[in-house]
Amino acid sequence: MSWTEERIATLTKMWEGGATASQIADELGGVSRNAVIGKAHRLGLKSRPSPVKANEVKDTAKKEAAAPPIKAKPRPKAPTPTPAPSSTEAQESPAAAAPAPASAPVARPAGETPSQPLPEPRAGMPKIVSVGPGGFLRQGPGDQQAPIPPAPPRRLVPARPSPEIADKTSLLDLNDRVCRWPMGHPGEPDFHFCGEKVNPGFPYCVEHCGRAYQAQLPRGARRPPPPLPFGGPRVR
DNA sequence: CCCTGATTCGC
């Protein structure tokens, strides 16, 4: 498999959309997550909250320049001396990296009880739960779709006269203002994105925010597995 | 263990 324009576009969008490398790789098919990560980096895509990169040790040049006798790497093709010449200083203001991804807003109303273990870590989307400023308080599978009163989707201007056929929101049509909820699966002929105006502050429109940011219900009380973008098995 | 992303480096 090669990185065609389309595949790269998909990778980029999904990566920025918060999908994990595994999900992306799975979706693209024919590539490993390593390939996805590697490509993402090569593309210059910034790294999203990575578990291994939480903090940044501000100690440049701390690798013994002497001669590390031990180096029992299973795959020692070429030792990495990491020279680090002339570095006697190293002592700056701890500019604690502040990633703060533009997306993935995690709001927690004061009154909310955070006692939801949140099972199923691999739900298919960045684990975002609870609510968002716009409203769409936790929805249960039962009342799905029903309560979406807050944040009325104001349609000030008919930016999209025909919100369907004809002009589907393609990967390239995405911007910060349109809902990037995927419709179908990348690569398929009619794959497109919602394209509706987003709920301010979120990557999705109000309706899809309601689906994306759902609070998990206690085990057992869960019924219809809500379709998630880039999520489970292909369903159409 | 599983997961995650980061990095290295032979190809």
Place this chain on the structure above:
DNA sequence: GCGAATCAGG
């Protein structure tokens, strides 16, 4: 440029 192997934190 690509991605397996590897690393390393959660």
